[in-house]
Amino acid sequence: MKVSYYPGCSLEGTARPYDVSVRYVCRSLGVELQESQDWSCCGASPALKMNSLLSTALSARNLALIEKTDITDVVAPCPFCFRRLKSANEDIKTDPELKRRTQEVIEAEIVGKLTIHNLLGFIRRQIGLEPIISKVKTPLTGLKLIPYYGCYVVKPPSVAQFDNPESPTSLDEVMAALGADVLDWDFKTECCGAGLALSKTQKVIELSGRLLKEAAWRGADMIVVVCQLCQANLDMRQGDISSKQNKKYEIPIVYFTQLIGLAFGLSPSELGLNHHIIDPLPVLRQKGFSS
Amino acid sequence: MFRFTGDASEKNFLRQVIDKSGQNLLECLQCGKCSGSCPVASENVPGPRQLVAEILSGLKDEALSNPLWWYCVSCGTCMTRCPVEINMYEVATALCEIAQKEGVQPSEPDIHLFEEIFLKSVEKYGRVKELRTVATYNFRTRHFLKDMDKGIILMRKGAISPFELLKGWKKDPRVSRIFEKVRKGGQGE
Numbered sequence: 001m002k003v004s005y006y007p008g009c010s011l012e013g014t015a016r017p018y019d020v021s022v023r024y025v026c027r028s029l030g031v032e033l034q035e036s037q038d039w040s041c042c043g044a045s046p047a048l049k050m051n052s053l054l055s056t057a058l059s060a061r062n063l064a065l066i067e068k069t070d071i072t073d074v075v076a077p078c079p080f081c082f083r084r085l086k087s088a089n090e091d092i093k094t095d096p097e098l099k100r101r102t103q104e105v106i107e108a109e110i111v112g113k114l115t116i117h118n119l120l121g122f123i124r125r126q127i128g129l130e131p132i133i134s135k136v137k138t139p140l141t142g143l144k145l146i147p148y149y150g151c152y153v154v155k156p157p158s159v160a161q162f163d164n165p166e167s168p169t170s171l172d173e174v175m176a177a178l179g180a181d182v183l184d185w186d187f188k189t190e191c192c193g194a195g196l197a198l199s200k201t202q203k204v205i206e207l208s209g210r211l212l213k214e215a216a217w218r219g220a221d222m223i224v225v226v227c228q229l230c231q232a233n234l235d236m237r238q239g240d241i242s243s244k245q246n247k248k249y250e251i252p253i254v255y256f257t258q259l260i261g262l263a264f265g266l267s268p269s270e271l272g273l274n275h276h277i278i279d280p281l282p283v284l285r286q287k288g289f290s291s
Numbered sequence: 292m293f294r295f296t297g298d299a300s301e302k303n304f305l306r307q308v309i310d311k312s313g314q315n316l317l318e319c320l321q322c323g324k325c326s327g328s329c330p331v332a333s334e335n336v337p338g339p340r341q342l343v344a345e346i347l348s349g350l351k352d353e354a355l356s357n358p359l360w361w362y363c364v365s366c367g368t369c370m371t372r373c374p375v376e377i378n379m380y381e382v383a384t385a386l387c388e389i390a391q392k393e394g395v396q397p398s399e400p401d402i403h404l405f406e407e408i409f410l411k412s413v414e415k416y417g418r419v420k421e422l423r424t425v426a427t428y429n430f431r432t433r434h435f436l437k438d439m440d441k442g443i444i445l446m447r448k449g450a451i452s453p454f455e456l457l458k459g460w461k462k463d464p465r466v467s468r469i470f471e472k473v474r475k476g477g478q479g480e
Contacts, residue, residue: 014451016358040417040466045365048412050391052384053312054473058413061469077471083365155424158376165371192332194364198428199401202438203362210399232302275450277441279401 003035004071004114006062006085008078009041015078015228021257022077022119024271028135028264029127031047033075036065037106037234044086045195056098057105059088073115076120077125077257079152079227082118087159088117118153119225120256122163124170128176137265139179142192143287145259147171147219148181150230158205165189171256175224178263184220185212185256188228208233214248221283222252224259231255235277261286262289304389308346308354311385318375319343325379331362337367339379346382348453355390359383361399379421404431414470419464423456 009018016046026033039107043058050098063085066074091098093112117126150167157165166189172182192211193204211234216224225231235253242249250265253276261271266291284290309316326338336358345354365380390397397403407426412419429437445451 009419010417013455016450021408040463041413041419043413044409044419046409048365048380049360049363049384049406050410051388051473052381055384057469057473058466061466105469107468107472122438134439151364151366151368151392156370156376156378158370159367161388189368191364192367192409193330196331196362196364196365196402198425199399199405200362203331236438237439243346261454272450275445275448277444 001030001126002032002034002071003073003075003117004066005035006039006076006080006081007035008076008081009044010078010228012233017258017275018228018231018255019066020196021255021261021271024266025123025257025260025264028261029123029131030261033128034069034071036062036069036195038065042081044080048084053098053101053105053268055084055145056088056091057102058108059084060092060102061106061108062111063092063112063114064106064112065087067109067111072113073117073122073126075117075119077119077226077228079118079150080229082116083159086116086161088112089114089158092109097157110136117162118226119176120149120153121172123260124174125238128281129173130192132174132177132260136178136263138289140175140259140263140289141179142181143289144219145174145175145213146185146223147188147220148215148225148234149226150224150227151189151191151194153226154189171224171226175259176261180259183220185214185218187214194229194233197229197233197236199218201240204233205237205240205244208237209245212238212241212251213247214243215251216247216249220251221287222254222280224254224256225253228255231276238278250278252276252278252283254280298349300351304349304351304354305346307389308382308385311388312378312381314377314379314381314385315375316343316377316382318347319347319377320374322374324372324374325377328368329359330368331364332359332365338364342379342382343377353412354395355386356398357386360386360397361397362400403430404428410470413431414463414467416460417466420455420460422451427458 043055047055089112154165175182192208195204231253258271296339323340326340329338332338342359360383370378
């Protein structure tokens with residue numbers, strides 16, 4: 001299976017462990033990721049806030065490049081890139097006037113004919129659990145995981161068109177397929193503070209703090225995420241949250257692809273598990289998944 | 292209870308927001324599910340219900356200076372729960388566009404500054420250079436040492452490299468051109 005891969009800016013910046021593990025997992029599952037060398041930023045939340053046409057155009061530029069190839073499916077690990085690419089694709093398909101204005105701005109033809117997947121959806125639905133189960137060498141038995149989806153991958157449902165927006169299960173299923181002990185909780189799709197990370201840090205400390213408190217109470221060894229913004233907020237702010245709540249949190253925040261890779265037999269350092277602020281290695285060692 | 296005075300500007304503003312956002316705010320039931328769900332609403336930041344009420348009532352100045360749409364992270368929770376499926380982040384974009392056009396000062400300068408610095412990077416290089424964006428933001432807000440501790444931990448672990456800040460990147464004129472064209476012709480309807 002060959003798909004177009006849109007890593008997005010964070011995955012070549014602070015979220016490199018996500019990129020590394022995505023590439024490894026897809027290779028293991030027989031998926032060929034074709035990355036366009038020419039991709040540019042989708043504009044993320046700042047473009048979406050500041051200018052609607054700019055936001056559509058920045059995503060459309062990338063879609064137009066992919067439309068020129070023979071590939072029909074695009075996979076985006078970043079849930080915000082997913083949201084923006086998918087919205088632009090749908091909007092251009094259904095709004096001729098927007099399509100005309102977008103084409104004028106990007107100076108290229110665009111049809112809106114691609115299928116845009118978020119990485120979790122692609123792995124759970126397009127690849128399925130069977131191939132994953134058959135590749136597991138080291139089942140993650142005894143590892144207690146809190147599955148955290150965040151917002152953009154499922155909300156709003158009319159845009160994301162994936163899983164249940166309030167109580168999704170796909171990440172739970174993928175983690176269970178690896179043999180992990182998946183814990184239930186109520187905050188699967190509650191917001192971590194997202195793009196307010198720098199400008200309103202206190203808000204992030206409050207929102208991510210709620211998530212950590214609940215995850216700790218449930219007895220999580222780790223929180224599994226599908227979004228690099230969730231990862232950054234929960235990992236980077238954990239010290240501040242600990243001070244604020246006067247309670248010591250040390251819950252590693254890992255990408256789901258890192259755990260798939262670990263179960264497939266890769267070492268933690270090959271998956272960038274040594275690159276997080278809250279080090280996952282002690283708990284992995286304690287549970288026997290790392291020497 | 293607010294009542295329309297009949298001034299045309301009240302209706303114009305509502306019409307403008309509806310047209311720009313594509314969201315039929317007239318369907319709003321004022322049920323308040325959105326405000327109960329909104330992660331960024333607080334004692335200082337009104338929830339979406341109040342913002343929609345302001346727009347419906349023609350309270351243009353109040354709506355354009357409402358901090359909510361700056362805070363909005365477009366999580367989509369309000370729309371998920373809204374009985375008439377109003378997409379508030381599209382409303383936020385519409386208000387931001389109107390506020391910029393009319394020269395309204397951002398009620399949340401920090402959020403505005405971050406978004407500007409972020410987009411500058413996209414405009415120049417075609418992609419966001421994260422570390423430089425963070426450093427520029429902290430420099431401009433004079434919080435020079437903010438998050439330095441985390442940066443040092445990540446550098447020690449080899450997760451990020453300080454050279455990232457120093458090295459030059461290729462500019463991408465094709466993306467700059469999109470910004471230019473949007474500025475020139477694409478503004479407004």
